[in-house]
Amino acid sequence: MKTRPMLTLEDCKKISAAAETEARKNSWNVCIAILDDGGHLLHLSRMDGATPANARIAIEKGRTAAETRRSTANWQERIKTRPELIRMPGVTPVQGGLPIVVDGACVGAVGISGVQSHEDEQIAAAGIKALD
Numbered sequence: 456m457k458t459r460p461m462l463t464l465e466d467c468k469k470i471s472a473a474a475e476t477e478a479r480k481n482s483w484n485v486c487i488a489i490l491d492d493g494g495h496l497l498h499l500s501r502m503d504g505a506t507p508a509n510a511r512i513a514i515e516k517g518r519t520a521a522e523t524r525r526s527t528a529n530w531q532e533r534i535k536t537r538p539e540l541i542r543m544p545g546v547t548p549v550q551g552g553l554p555i556v557v558d559g560a561c562v563g564a565v566g567i568s569g570v571q572s573h574e575d576e577q578i579a580a581a582g583i584k585a586l587d
Contacts, residue, residue, distance in 0.1 A: 460557040462491060466586060467498035470555075470565060474582030475500060478569075485569030485578060486513040492561050494518035494545075502569070509568040516552030516575070517566025518545065524561045527552035528576060551575030555583050 467489045474487045484504030489497050494517070501510050516527050522545060523530070530548035534540045541548065550572035555563045565582050567575035 459560050460562050462489070462497060462555070462563045464498070469585040470582040471498055471500050473585035474565065474567065474578050475502065477578045477581035478502060478567075481570075481574070483570045483574060483578070485567050485575065486510045487578070487582065488513035488517040488566040489563060489582075490514070490517040490521045490566070491563045492521055494521040494564075497563065505569045512547070512549070512568035513551070513566040515547040515566065516549060516568060517564045518552075519547045520552035520554045520564035520566065521561065524554050526550070526554065526576070527566075528572075531572075551579060553579040553583060555586070557586070 470489055471487050478485050484502045486505045486509040487500040491497055519527050528550040531550050534548050552566040554561045565579040567578045
């Protein structure tokens with residue numbers, strides 16, 4: 456039987472705190488969603504000023520990154536040349552979702568929503584970096 460790394464609650468707290476620090480540094484109010492490798496929500500933080508829609512979008516960005524093992528920016532780029540990919544079930548092709556890879560295995564993802572998509576991804580990357 457294989458063993459693999461997985462996210463713990465402490466990992467989620469580290470990721471969320473680092474992501475929130477990055478958002479606050481830039482005066483951005485966002486929602487931070489952390490999901491396991493199957494796209495199931497583990498941790499959610501909605502900063503004051505982030506909308507209810509941001510929560511749903513952050514979760515969907517994270518789910519896309521976790522289930523497909525690709526960034527949502529990757530999907531956003533791919534549909535530019537293959538628009539039929541927009542019909543892929545469960546795929547949210549909007550930058551801001553990043554898979555979390557540990558020892559070559561996807562253990563989950565972070566989805567951010569609330570500011571420009573490239574800024575959402577910047578926040579997600581800062582959160583993931585906290586695991587280093």
